Amino acid sequence: MSDAAKRSWDLLLVVTSDRYGAERFPTVRRLVDLALDSGRSVQVWACNYANMLTECSTKTAPAADVCCAGDGAACCGVNPPVTTTAAGDHPAAARFIEDRLATHPERFSWVACSTCSADREPVEHLPGVLTEPSFANFRSYVDAAKKTVYVGGA
Amino acid sequence: MTARVLAVIDRRADGTREQIADLIEFCVGVRTGFGSLDLVLRGHSVVCATEGRRPPEQADPLEGSRRRLSTLLRIGVRTWVDSTDLAEHAPGSPLLQGAVEIDTDTLAGTWSTYENVWFL
Numbered sequence: 084m085s086d087a088a089k090r091s092w093d094l095l096l097v098v099t100s101d102r103y104g105a106e107r108f109p110t111v112r113r114l115v116d117l118a119l120d121s122g123r124s125v126q127v128w129a130c131n132y133a134n135m136l137t138e139c140s141t142k143t144a145p146a147a148d149v150c151c152a153g154d155g156a157a158c159c160g161v162n163p164p165v166t167t168t169a170a171g172d173h174p175a176a177a178r179f180i181e182d183r184l185a186t187h188p189e190r191f192s193w194v195a196c197s198t199c200s201a202d203r204e205p206v207e208h209l210p211g212v213l214t215e216p217s218f219a220n221f222r223s224y225v226d227a228a229k230k231t232v233y234v235g236g237a
Numbered sequence: 238m239t240a241r242v243l244a245v246i247d248r249r250a251d252g253t254r255e256q257i258a259d260l261i262e263f264c265v266g267v268r269t270g271f272g273s274l275d276l277v278l279r280g281h282s283v284v285c286a287t288e289g290r291r292p293p294e295q296a297d298p299l300e301g302s303r304r305r306l307s308t309l310l311r312i313g314v315r316t317w318v319d320s321t322d323l324a325e326h327a328p329g330s331p332l333l334q335g336a337v338e339i340d341t342d343t344l345a346g347t348w349s350t351y352e353n354v355w356f357l
Binding site for chain 2: 119
């Protein structure tokens with residue numbers, strides 16, 4: 084577990100959705116900014132398709148919108164298909180995460196659980212994004228947060 | 238003893254089998270990590286808590302989730318299945334051993350006893 088998880092956080096958001104592009108990510112963005120604007124700290128645990136928000140793979144996507152199709156994969160079970168760069172697919176989300184990491188390094192943290200992608204091609208994440216090799220450490224992150232909100236929902 | 242986490246799976250029209258499978262997998266991970274879990278199934282996910290009725294030669298898309306839920310039940314994950322949704326999605330189907338049919342609306346009064354109530 085990283086040092087970032089050991090410290091205390093005011094809020095932990097759990098994001099696993101394959102719909103972040105259209106529906107869920109604005110929720111994440113609003114909650115993160117509300118927490119930061121009110122002086123609080125917020126950590127995001129991303130798994131399943133939400134990992135793709137920060138992945139920087141160089142693979143070519145088999146289909147343009149495959150990662151938003153919602154017709155495959157399972158969190159920590161069946162692996163999501165390898166697709167093109169997450170940052171490339173979701174540049175607005177990637178820019179948001181990069182910006183908040185840069186402007187609030189002490190109060191914002193984004194954690195990519197790599198269990199889902201363990202059997203896939205190795206991928207890089209955006210600079211500053213933490214990676215967790217195992218979902219087993221999820222509890223440590225919940226314990227380190229004063230409040231956990233599950234945004235959902237694969 | 239109340240578990241630390243109450244997970245509620247409540248999917249309606251968009252509750253495809255892949256999505257439900259993802260959520261059951263997430264529950265397996267939470268049970269592993271936290272050591273305890275209580276689970277409420279609503280909407281189409283109630284089908285996971287019923288014994289499969291298809292002939293063995295027919296592929297059942299929910300069989301994997303059903304097996305995982307059976308394991309969770311065996312190791313003590315308390316699982317409540319909504320009676321109204323059961324009547325709609327799997328009328329007459331027997332429940333997996335250990336699963337309890339109930340009007341899950343009545344469970345809302347217990348939420349305050351949990352550290353975490355997550356709508357998956």
